[in-house]
Amino acid sequence: MAKIYFSNETDYNMAEYEPVLKGIIEESLNTAAGFSQTAEISVTFMDNKAIRGLNQRYRHVDSSTDVLSFPMYNSWCEWPDTGQAAAVGDIVISVERAEAQSKDYGHSFARELGFLTAHSMLHLMGYDHTTPEGEEKMCGLQEEILMKAGLPR
Numbered sequence: 001m002a003k004i005y006f007s008n009e010t011d012y013n014m015a016e017y018e019p020v021l022k023g024i025i026e027e028s029l030n031t032a033a034g035f036s037q038t039a040e041i042s043v044t045f046m047d048n049k050a051i052r053g054l055n056q057r058y059r060h061v062d063s064s065t066d067v068l069s070f071p072m073y074n075s076w077c078e079w080p081d082t083g084q085a086a087a088v089g090d091i092v093i094s095v096e097r098a099e100a101q102s103k104d105y106g107h108s109f110a111r112e113l114g115f116l117t118a119h120s121m122l123h124l125m126g127y128d129h130t131t132p133e134g135e136e137k138m139c140g141l142q143e144e145i146l147m148k149a150g151l152p153r
Contacts, residue, residue, distance in 0.1 A: 002026055003085050005042040012095045014045045017113055020149070024114045027149045028121035032141050033076040038085040041124065043117070044092045051094040066097040067116040075126030089124040091117060107153065114151040118142045 002025050008014045021043060029039055046054075048064035055061045055068065070090040073079055079086045093116050102112035122138050129135035146152060 001038045002029060003038055003040045005040075007042065007044045009044060009046050009050060010095045012045065012099075014095065017110060020110050020114060020151075021117045023149050024117045024145060024151075025121055027145045028118055028125070031145050031148065032122060032127065033079075033125050035076050035079050035081075035086075037079070037081050037083070039079065040085040040087040041121075042090045044090065045095045046092055048094050048096045051092060051097070054092060064094055064097060066094055066101060067120045068092040069120040069123035071124045071126070073126070076124075077126070091120040091124070093117070093120075108151075111146070111151045111153075114146055114149060115142065118145040118149075121145075 002022070004022050004025055006014070006018050025041060029035060051068065052062070052064040055063060055065050058068070058070075070092070072087055072089050076088070079088055093113065098112045098116055099109055102109045105112065119138070119142055122141055127134065127138050127141065129138045
């Protein structure tokens with residue numbers, strides 16, 4: 001289960017996508033984590049300029065990106081099991097980049113947002129794609145999550 005807080009810092013109307021992303025977050029938790037407590041996650045929608053500033057500040061990369069993950073822990077195994085909601089991290093999505101990528105890849109905006117959310121959730125849970133094995137694992141989980149959420153390729 002998840003408590004999800006959405007914040008929209010863009011001119012786009014993102015409210016219609018929040019239920020889809022909530023489903024992706026819930027499915028990510030069900031598919032890739034064995035955490036039985038409530039996870040607390042924030043999702044912020046930004047434009048390219050704002051996410052570029054975050055990317056520069058936190059990753060020292062001076063360019064915009066599609067999504068950033070800010071985990072509170074190294075892995076979902078470390079999430080506190082206190083009986084209350086556990087704040088596990090933040091997801092920041094560039095709506096401009098997501099829109100452009102959905103056109104580039106020839107799929108819906110909702111599917112691209114879902115992909116970025118699933119990808120970011122896996123990072124919040126400790127998965128990474130810095131090795132071929134890690135990338136294979138993440139790609140498989142992402143596709144499984146998106147299929148279960150009704151957003152196939």
